[in-house]
Amino acid sequence: MTTPELALLIVAGGIGAGLRFLVDRAVSGARSAQAFPVGILLVNVSGSFALGLIAGLGDxxxxxxxxxxGIGLLGGFTTxxxxxxxxxxxxxxxxRDWxxxxLLGTFGACIVAASTGLVLGGIRLG
Structure with missing residues (x-):
């Protein structure tokens, strides 16, 4: 990896982390520690879908x-x-119910989202 490529990866990771913060705040607001983390669930599911889509697109x-x-933007975005x-x-x-x-809801939803992205990314039109 060249120095400019590494710099691109680092900048993308920072952008991803910033986007995670913004999405979580937009969905959950300044949630209390007692609230279910819907914003982080949305971040992880959408990030898993996006990574699956990118991986499915391949070459x-x-x-x-x-x-x-994949590593930078979505690695910084998901958590x-x-x-x-x-x-x-x-x-x-x-x-313990929450x-x-x-834990299991995030894991399951992310697997489904990533699999869906992989399938959609693998569809070649034309």
Missing amino acids: LVPEPWLSAL FSTVSVDSARFAREGR AWLN
Whole structure:
């Protein structure tokens, strides 16, 4: 990877993290620690779909854009660590129902979203 390609990846990662913050705030507002993290769920599901779509497109997305978009932008956008912390916090607070829903619901929805993106990305028109 060249220095300009690395710089592109780093900038894309920063943009992705900023977008995650904006989407979460737009969906959840300044949510209390007691609220279910719908914004982060939306971020992770939409990011999984987008990565599946990009991966499904294969050679249509050339390097370094594949790395910048997949690793940088979407890597910065999605967040498993937040899901983990929120789930652990819910469990610690006695909300094991929300902990499991957050953990397994996010995982399942992201698998479906990524698979859908892969299928749609793999469809070649013409």
